[in-house]
Amino acid sequence: MLSEKLIDDKRRAAEALLGALPLPEGEAGWAREARAKARTRLLDAGAPIRRDEYWKYTEPTRLTVPLAPVAPAEEAPEATSPFATVEARVVRFVNGRLRLDLSQALQQGGLEVATLAEALSRDITPARDLFGALEFAGQEKVARPLAALNTAAATEGLCLHATGPVAEPIHLIHQQIGDGAALTHHVVKVENGASLTVLESGIAGNSVLEVDVAPGGSFHHIRLQHAPERPTATHVFARIGEGAAFRTFTLTADGELTRNEVIMEFVGDDATGHIAGAVLGRATSHADNTVFVTHGAERCESRQVFKTVLEGEAKGIFQGKIFVRPGAQKTDGYQISQSVLLEDGAEFSAKPELEIYADDVKCSHGSTTGALDETALFYLMARGITRREAEALLVGSFVEEAVAEIEDERLQDVMRGEVACWMAGRG
């Protein structure tokens, strides 16, 4: 239990966070209401501190500095796509601002697109049912104050409504020059029979992605966080309907402080949801993957597959929970988090949790940590392969289980390339 003083401090810190950001203007009544509720959620929870159980392994101080929005960029920086092998529609966010002038045309068959600002000023939009709603639902068991802050204050983002199979993925590229807050909030609705892939690269300071996959819909999310220069906190909230499919994969390479939360709930039977990630950390980088999976329906299959490779004094964290509601029979929940420590100074912490209120379920979790297999290294070296190359081969094979969670083989190759590149860049 936190003392009253700490609770007061947390609330004041939350007020400071809100106070640094301007109040959104000109929005529809329902949007204003959603914002107000989010503010209340944030103030009630308070800003996160290390003493919170959920932040035990990650010091949140750098994420709770009250910051005014970063100033608009004077010149748009160059943007290169790490996903160049895949035809995708690029949407650029520079300093937290959607830059349609730098983006490609978003309209395509099966997809309705609006900016978040447009969506929140209208009365009829899928955003109305979703904005802040999935984030709110995702706070049922654990407070997620940084997500509430985002709902309260973020004005930039996209509302994507997939009504059929969408041929080309939407690729969000985030860039930031200069210090300050950058908040983005995206709302996605995938209808029955529709499918959509969203790619992300670069670093969004504080981002929320709310995804509602209607029965029979399919959504993929593939993200590359390459050497983020600033602390970043991301939340993906997913609600998955009957027979629907959801997949998210994130590769995090270095970065001083990255906290990625994925909160997924099955609300219809026979659905699947796969959450995967790979972390490559060196020097003093810190990457935290926190996952919460709720099985609220029957015969759903969830998978969490996380692979972490660390050297130097890097830290990796995995917190993963499977929560099975009463009646969610025939649940199949799988969770694995493994790490390889290339050097002694690196540290990996894993906290797997199961909370099960149904009696006919299959849930498993496993976690391992250790060095690369010396016997395997010797075998490879005895064939002429240098130690560095041998390590790269073994690390590549180690992260493969997570990479294989990506469906598109071209995107798998992008991630394999990132891993090889990171290994080649070792000091």
Added chain:
Amino acid sequence: MLQIENLHVKLEDEDKQILKGLSLTVETGKVHAIMGPNGSGKSTLSYVLAGRDGYEVTDGSASLDGDDLLDMEPNERAAAGLFLAFQYPVEIPGVNNMTFLRTAMNAQRKARGEEEISAPDFLKLVRATAKTLNIDNEMLKRAVNVGFSGGEKKRNEILQMAVLAPKMCILDETDSGLDVDAMKLVAEGVNALRSEGRSFLVITHYQRLLDHITPDVVHIMADGRIVETGGPELALRVETQGYAGLTPAA
């Protein structure tokens, strides 16, 4: 030519001497066999020559064509032409057999200042070699040694040996765990590689492998050193009389 002189080796972590002044010369183009009872230090010799961690050389030397082996990393020894066929080939999940072979081949070429082999040339070489060893394409595509039978693992070792074309091949108990047919196949693979420029050191507990790979010279090893050297007839003597009478312990 492999030259080992007065080699003394102990375990790194324990005060246990395993090789106690072993001397041996394998001339270029020759096949030497080392036989010996369990615990005589045969496998330690192969590991020390290949450069495995965990051993400490306290005295003596080992060189290949004049180059000091003990001073090199395992990969440098391989590039210098040394090849160890493992008694227990290691399973490496997630690393494809072909990728592994190609990486190894190019790493050795790079170390020797040679150009990388082209993909078509490599494929041609591997496929042709694999065929003679009864290794099908499916096995080439699988992860290194994962799910391989004992015989498949040993054939895979010989495949690597054939493709990498070393000067000095050490076969550590290659016959262990093999039935007669598998052993014949492996022996044929080895015999096909015998040439003027290539030497072999065949380490074995039993004489039976030497029925198929006829050695030029046979050494008996006991308690960390060579205790007797002779022709192929020495192996036959072990077969009928056992190691009794050949080893100091007996």
